[in-house]
Amino acid sequence: AQSVTQPDIHITVSEGASLELRCNYSYGATPYLFWYVQSPGQGLQLLLKYFSGDTLVQGIKGFEAEFKRSQSSFNLRKPSVHWSDAAEYFCAVDGRTGGGNKLTFGTGTQLKVEL
Amino acid sequence: DAGVTQSPTHLIKTRGQQVTLRCSPKSGHDTVSWYQQALGQGPQFIFQYYEEEERQRGNFPDRFSGHQFPNYSSELNVNALLLGDSALYLCASSGPGTSGRRGETQYFGPGTRLLVL
Numbered sequence: 506a507q508s509v510t511q512p513d514i515h516i517t518v519s520e521g522a523s524l525e526l527r528c529n530y531s532y533g534a535t536p537y538l539f540w541y542v543q544s545p546g547q548g549l550q551l552l553l554k555y556f557s558g559d560t561l562v563q564g565i566k567g568f569e570a571e572f573k574r575s576q577s578s579f580n581l582r583k584p585s586v587h588w589s590d591a592a593e594y595f596c597a598v599d600g601r602t603g604g605g606n607k608l609t610f611g612t613g614t615q616l617k618v619e620l
Numbered sequence: 621d622a623g624v625t626q627s628p629t630h631l632i633k634t635r636g637q638q639v640t641l642r643c644s645p646k647s648g649h650d651t652v653s654w655y656q657q658a659l660g661q662g663p664q665f666i667f668q669y670y671e672e673e674e675r676q677r678g679n680f681p682d683r684f685s686g687h688q689f690p691n692y693s694s695e696l697n698v699n700a701l702l703l704g705d706s707a708l709y710l711c712a713s714s715g716p717g718t719s720g721r722r723g724e725t726q727y728f729g730p731g732t733r734l735l736v737l
Contacts, residue, residue, distance in 0.1 A: 549663070549728040595662050595663070607653065607676055610663050
C-alpha cells in the first residue's frame, strides 16, 4: 500500500528565509510524486511533479523538489520565501494500480510566514 | 482555457438527506476523480471515472456513488448523510499525458464545501 508522511504539521519562517518541507513516501515501485499548495478556502494547485529523469525538479513560484530514492523522500524547497507563500502544502504519490491511478496525500504542512 | 469547475460552492444538508455534487473537467480531459478532504486532513480518494465507468475506488462505503456523462462531466452522490460526511469535496480531472500514459497529472477544482447538520 502506498502512503505519504509529512512530519511537520506547522512551520513558521521569516520572509526572505529559505524553506524546506519534508515528505517521505512508501510505494513499492517507481513513484510518481507531486507537491500541491492549498490557500484557505481554495482547491489544490500543482506546484511541481516528478515522474522520472533528473531528480531535481523545478516548479512554479520558485519552488523546487529533490527526489531521493535511497531516503524515500521528496522534499520541497524554496530559497527565499515570500509572504504570499503562506498556505498549506501537500505531498502526494500517484499509485498506479490496474487501469486507474489515484493520489495518496500526506496530512499537509501549514506554512506561516512572518514579516 | 477553463479549468475544473464545481457546483455548488457550499451546501448545507441534514443527517439522512441525499446530496449531489457536480464537476466539469478541464478542457481536453476525460478522466475525473473525486476526493474528500476533512478539516485539517489531506484529501482522501473516493473514486475515479473514465469512459463513463468507475475505474478505481477508495475505501468509501456504497453510500458514495458517482456518474460520468458522455461530455466527461461527473456527479458525486452521497446518500443517508452522516455528520462525518461534512468536508470539502474536490474534483480533479486528467487527460492523456504527453508520454501517452493516462492520468499522470490531476488538476483540481475549487471544491464544494458540504456541511451536514
